[in-house]
Amino acid sequence: MLGNSSHVVLFLIAYLVGAAVSLTHRLPSRDVRTGTGNEYFLSTLPVAFIAPMQLDRAGWTVTADSFQPGSEPRNVLDRTGATWWETQFSPTVVPLPHNIVIDMKNSYVINGFRMLPRQDGSPSGNIGQHTIDVSLDSNTWTRVASGTYANDQARKTTYFQNVPARYVRLTAQSTAEGRGYQYVTVGEINVLSGPDPTLPRDNWKVTADSENPLPNQHRAVEATDGAPTTYWSTQFDGSSPGFPHTFTIDQGSAKAVSGLSYLGPPTSQGRIGQYTIHKSTDGSTWTLVTSGTWTDDAEPKSTEFGAVTVQYIRLTALSEAGNRGPWAAAAEINLFDGSRQATDYSVSVDSQETTVPTEDGRANNALDGDPTTFWTTQWANTNDVPRYPHFFRIDMKVPYSVKGLSYLPRQTPGNRQGNIGQHLIEVSLDGASWTPVARGSWQDDQLMKVVNWQGVLGRYLRLTALTEAGNRGPWAAAAEIKPLIQATYSAPAPESQGRWGETIDFPLVPVAVALVPATSEVLVWSAWNADNYGGGNGRTVTAIYNPSTGIVTQSIVTNTQHDMFCPGISMSKTGLIVVSGGTNAEKTSIYNPDTYSWSSGAQLVMPRGYQSQVTLSNGGIFTIGGSWAGVQGGKNAEYYDPTANTWSLRPGCPVAPILTNDRQGVYRQDNHAWLFARQNRSVFQAGPSRNMNWFTTDNQGTTTPAGPRGNDVDAMNGIAVMYDAVAGKILTVGGALHYDSTYTSAKAHIITLGAPNARPTVTTLPDAHYARAFHNGVVLPDGRVLIVGGVNYARIFSDDTSILYPELFDPTTNTFTVMAPMSIPRNYHSVAILLADGTVFTGGGGLCGVGCTANHYDAQIFRPPYLFNADGTVAARPKITNLSPAAKNVPLGSTVTVTTDTPVAKFAMVRFGSATHSVNTDQLRVPLTFTAAAAGGGNVYRVGVPADPGVVVPGWWMLFALDARGVPSLAATVQVG
Secondary structure, eight states: OOOSSHHHHHHHIIIIIOOBOOOOOOSSOOOEEETTEEEEOOSOOOSBOOOOEEOOOTTOEEEESOOBTTBOGGGGGSSOTTSOEEOOOSSSOOOSOEEEEEEEEEEEEEEEEEEEOOOSSOOTTOBOEEEEEEESSSSSOEEEEEEEOOSSSSOEEEEEEEEEEEEEEEEEOSBTTSSOOOOOEESEEEEEEOOOOBOOOTTOEEEESOOOOSTTSSOGGGGSSSOTTOOEEOOOSSOOOOSOEEEEEEEEEEEEEEEEEEEOOSSSTTOBOEEEEEEESSSSSOEEEEEEEOOSSSSOEEEEEEEEEEEEEEEEEOSBTTOOOSOOEESEEEEEEOGGGGTTOEEEESOOBOSOTTOOBOGGGGGSSOTTOOEEOOOSOTTSOOOSOEEEEEEEEEEEEEEEEEEEOOOOTTOOTTOBOEEEEEEESSSSSOEEEEEEEOOSSSSOEEEEEEEEEEEEEEEEEOSBTTOOOSOOEESEEEEEEESOOOOOOOGGGOEEEEEEEOSSOOOEEEEOTTTOOEEEEOSSSSSOOOSOOSOEEEEEEOTTTOOEEEEEEOTTOOOOSSOEEEEOTTSOEEEEOSSSTTOEEEEETTTTEEEEOOOOSSOOBSOEEEEOTTSOEEEEOOBTSSSSSOOOOEEEETTTTEEEEOTTSOSGGGOOOOTTTHHHHTOSOEEEEOGGGEEEEEESSSEEEEEEOSTTOEEEEEEEOTTOOOOBTOEEEEEETTTTEEEEEOOBSSSSSEEBOOOEEEEEOOSTTSOOEEEEOOOOSSOOBSOEEEEOTTSOEEEEOOBSEEOTTOOTTBOOOOEEEETTTTEEEEOOOOSSOOOTTEEEEEOTTSOEEEEEOOOOOTTOTTOOOEEEEEEOGGGBOTTSSBOOOOOEEEEESOTTOBOTTOEEEEEESSOOSEEEEEEOOEEETTBOSSOBEEEEEEEEOSTTSOSEEEEEOOSOTTTSOSEEEEEEEEOTTOOBOOOEEEEEO
16 A cells, blocks of 8 residues: 655645646656656546555566566565666676566556656666556557656656556666666556545535544544644543544535545544445435445545435444544545546437427436436337337446446336336447346336446446336336446456356345245245335235346235235245245245245244244144244244144244343344254254254144253354254354344354254354354355355344355365455345355345335345366356156155266255245255266266155255266256155
8 A cells, every 4th residue: 555655745735735736638648747756647637636546466466578686576566665676687688678567466447557766776777768558468458658757766656547457567668867778677566546536625514423622623624624734533531432433524515426535643543444434415314335444554545436426425433443442533534526427428229219399308318417307218109119128328438347337217207107127237348248247127116226236347338128117118218327336446356266146136125035946946025015014914025036037027916915024934845935924924825836826824823923934854844933023922833734734833842942132022032043854853943042952843842952052142143054964064153142233243153963852062163254143154065155144233224334255164174265255235134045056146135115225126146166167267067967766756765866977976955945034944955875877887876865854854955966176067956755
């Protein structure tokens, strides 16, 4: 990051004084002298300029055309001018020109280059004439600057327009001394990526939650006074209020803001560590924009985001960077001007309405920032109305890191004509090759739709409308369509950390999910409303996602008169999806995959919501808890007989032993039990209470204490995953003492089950990398467990403190490995399940009403590392080419003959899963024993299915074949038992 250099002085001059910098447009750049150094600029900015920031060089490598032993190219990245790179001069001189190439390992949008000459006092080898080129692949190069450096030891900086690059090449064409020397030297090289210019602060009003009471010292206004020696600080004399601390900026009017810069106080005390930034149009209702953590040093900090037009911005400090105390402080705070982000966009469409004098439907209306105007496809000529699909393509003129899109339907009161339903979103660098980033279906209303995905480099963004949301006609319309961009692009993490796929948009917030037996489609639902709960009016908004086609189809279920928000979910022995309780707390609804229809089941004896339920070894269903709905307390167990379609109480299985010590009482204490079916119709309860229990379900039922979960405490909204049902192995991770407003845990344990009612063995593991709650756990075919989503501080309907990095648990080493970060938080009311292709579906979060920023109407697919080769290419999968007996006829204890196209090393079955509120009682993994056919018999295997229904719970399973590298096949779906 920035060091103590003349550049910091320049940065502070521009930052604090607001000095305008005169810039020019032409290439190659001209020299603009600053002191004894050189500054090159290549764009016009009529306001104060904050110089670009140096990128972190960790992991970078460097090569050069030659070097003198002892002065290797790597010296330009060692953070000291005392060493340098020098081209070969002995025993022979390698002549000019010379080049040095930086490989940043990831691609970034860059706009500057910095070179420090050798710092030992000698001008020998100083570069004079030079060029700077960039490349994405090290083969095709683009010239971004050229010029002549001065013959001195000052830092040289070149600025140019934003350009995507992974490689940067400096070519020396002459030395600066003018003596004809053929060798050159370089001390340090940095690459820059910069923010937008800053907004004027003339009309700002700033407030803070706390100021130090000393007269005229450390007030909030001192963070915007332009003086680096004055600063705002929260109170530190006398009582010191604790975190969080807020610093609120009222700009006086709405302006486009694309980021915030922060300069800490002159002393270390009060440097902000973890932070959030919120926006507001009225100063009362706040929406999260971004969050992060700043390092504990004196360097200027900045965070950037897609431009938002607002009057109010709030910086919230959540921690002190060095944990020195409860204080927050700032010498200077600025906002970046986002007005130029969309200035030069142009648009092309397949159709626009321009013939009606009373309705201007031109495409440019969707980029004008005015929600009262709109684009609409042609409709007036009824004899020649263009049909779907329709496209809207934006040319942003230069490449950006595009991370999302916002779509505002037309805002004409009472007129939803043209609302886009099914859609596809793509990004392109050249306008010819397109990368899909999102697809799905939007709800038929006039609310803003926001789609997020992993950042992708692109100049062009194309929205293709495939259907009209209300099936009213062949038209498409939009009041506003806006790319969401970020200033800096980082290429995806290496495939060894997995890879996130395109975003799947839903017309609802997916709060519950089930993998549909036989079809392997994904069934999701929310509540009576697409984005809110409560009311119990007897309907549920649902949708089905088809992974093969990418199509999302919405359906509103009313015939069962059941609002299925916060229910128990179980896959029955025959593949029916049984959903009980929730908002309509006495109801049971049953989904039949064969007919794509819902029907009513028997009513619960005891109305309940937030309960858990599990399918047993005999095909019955057991449920317990659920004081969120109905009468609070006493939610003892019930048993569902699917043949008789009856619920009956099990008084010998009381709820009291499973209660946590939640401060909200039994309303939260009996929620989301971790239930596992075992032998002889028994159930093991692993949590979230610290104390574990066995239940038997015959007749009246019985309860047997199973002891504490090792050194764990109550772990509400943690996860428990049966990753080896044969060995009885359960992984538990995370959770919190209380349901809401509490810090979370990173504790992890393995529970090993024996016979029913026997006390299990509990092994304490090293903590996971992140403490979290509201996360989900998914078992993979190879036995590893993906832990995804969650927050560090448990708070419902909040994305603050989101954990964006999944972890992969490996039971062979008992270790956790951090995976590629996701771009969309998955917290309270999020879901995740394994799909039949070995990928993981994760989506949802929120359900907190219109305008709630924790609502996520989407999902993403995670591709685990086992789907990639070491070089990052997609791994070839083994294929199951034949299965005998047929998929619907696999008895327990039988042998299945499996034929594959290539040799395989393992077989495993994973039960079809369902999930809501971090609970998935259906997923189980069973490693299978097998023998190969006789020599010469080809890739034919006899695979044994365990005979115990307490291990292989009857129902639909995914059968995977894995090769010697652990790459899984697409699953063959089988009905067992």
